[in-house]
Amino acid sequence: MLSKANIKFLKSLQVKKYRKQEQCFTVEGAKSVQELLASDFEVLKVLATDQFMEGHAIRMGVEVITVTESDLANVGEYKSNNAALAVARMKANNPLEIAAGEFALVLDDIHDPGNLGTIIRTADWFGIRKIVASPETADFYNPKVISATMGSFTRVNIYYTVLTEYLQRVRARIFGAFLEGKNVHDVSFGGEGLIVIGSESHGISADVAALITDRVTIPRYGYAESLNAAIATAVICDNIRRVMPPVSDLKVDRF
Numbered sequence: 001m002l003s004k005a006n007i008k009f010l011k012s013l014q015v016k017k018y019r020k021q022e023q024c025f026t027v028e029g030a031k032s033v034q035e036l037l038a039s040d041f042e043v044l045k046v047l048a049t050d051q052f053m054e055g056h057a058i059r060m061g062v063e064v065i066t067v068t069e070s071d072l073a074n075v076g077e078y079k080s081n082n083a084a085l086a087v088a089r090m091k092a093n094n095p096l097e098i099a100a101g102e103f104a105l106v107l108d109d110i111h112d113p114g115n116l117g118t119i120i121r122t123a124d125w126f127g128i129r130k131i132v133a134s135p136e137t138a139d140f141y142n143p144k145v146i147s148a149t150m151g152s153f154t155r156v157n158i159y160y161t162v163l164t165e166y167l168q169r170v171r172a173r174i175f176g177a178f179l180e181g182k183n184v185h186d187v188s189f190g191g192e193g194l195i196v197i198g199s200e201s202h203g204i205s206a207d208v209a210a211l212i213t214d215r216v217t218i219p220r221y222g223y224a225e226s227l228n229a230a231i232a233t234a235v236i237c238d239n240i241r242r243v244m245p246p247v248s249d250l251k252v253d254r255f
Contacts, residue, residue, distance in 0.1 A: 002047070002071055010047075010075040013087070016139050023090045025141035028076045030083035035151030042089040047072065052083045077143040090141055096130045096159040098172060101192050103240060104130040106174075108163060108208050109199035110229055113138045117148020118230035119197070124152035126237040131158045132166055132194070163196075167211040170194060174213045176204050177232050181215030189240045197236075200229050 012018035013026050024044065027036045030052060036043060037059060045063035048056075049072070058064050069082040076085050098104045105123055110116050116138040123131060138145055140158045149156075167174060173193040196212060198204035204212070218227060218235050227235070 002065065002067060002075065006065070007075055010085070010087070014077055014143060016142065019090070019139070019141050024087055025090055025146065026076065026143060027086045027088060027146055028072075028078050028081045028084075028143065029147065032146065032149075032151050033084040033086045035154045036086050036088055039154035041091070041154065044087045044089060046084060046086045047075070048084040049082065056084075078147065091157075093160055095161070096132060096157060098130060098170070098192070098194065102130070103128055103189075103192060104132060104194050105233065106163060106167070106194050106196040106208075107131060107133040107137045108196060108204050109134050109136045109202070110197065111136070111138055112200055112229075113142045113144035114148050115200060115228065115230045116140070116142075117145040117153075119233050120145070120149045120156050120158075121152040122230060122234045122237060123156050124149075126234075126241055128237065129156055131156060132163070133158055133160050134163050135160055164207050164211065167194070167208065174211060175216050175236070176209060176212035176214070177236060178204065178209075178215045178217055179226070181217035184216050184218050184236055184239050187214065187216055187239065189243075195233070195236055195240070197229050197233050 010026065013022065013024055019025050027033055033046065034056060043059060043062050045065065046058055047065045047067045049069060050066060053066065072081045072085055073079045096104070105119065105128055107119065110119065120131065137160065140153070146153055173190065174196060175189065175193055176196040177198065196204055196208060216236065218232060
C-alpha cells in the first residue's frame, strides 16, 4: 500500500529542484529497473507489480512495495509503465579524466532531455563510457533522459562542468561537429580524443569552438537545414569506430 508520504516524495522527484535536494531520482519500466538493479547505483526502494516481482530478484536491503499498474501510472512520469518504478541515489558529480586510447563526448548545451538520453544510449552502443557536459545541458537524472537511455545510464558516466576550463587542460585532439569542416568520412580520428556536440539550435558556442583542434562535418546530400544532435553523434561515433574491431562477445538483444 502506497502511503501519502511516499506518493508525495515520488512525485517531487519529477522536479529537478527536489531531485537535487533529495539527491535521488526515479527509474521507470521493467527494462530500466532491471538495468538499475544490476548496476552499481545505490537503490533505495522498488515499487513493483506482482508480475514483475515473480520474475525478478530484488537486492537485499532495498525497500520493496507491491503496487498495481494504476499506482505506477499515478506516481510516475509515464502512464504506460505497467511493471516497476525504482528510487536510486544520485552519484557525485566527480571530474572525469580521459585516459590514453579513449574517446569521450563533450556536450555543449544539449537542452532536450530526449536528445541527451539518446546520446547516452548511442555512446553506450559505441563503447564510449564518459560524457563531459556544460552546466546548461539537460539534467542526467531527468525522468525523460533516463527513459530515453533504455538502461544505458547505468554504464555511461557524466560530469557537468564549465567546458572552456575543462578543455583548456586537455592534451588530446578535440573534434567538433560543425556545418563546415572536414568531411567526417575523410577524417583520421586516431585512437583517442574528445568529440564536441553543440546545442540543437546554436551549435557549438564561440568560446568552446576556439578550443577545437579538428572541425568535422557530416556531408549533406539533401535539403535539410541541420541534423538532430543525437543523430550527428551517432554518425560521428560510427566513423570513429569503423577502423576498430567490434566487441564480438556481446549479446545484442535489440537496436
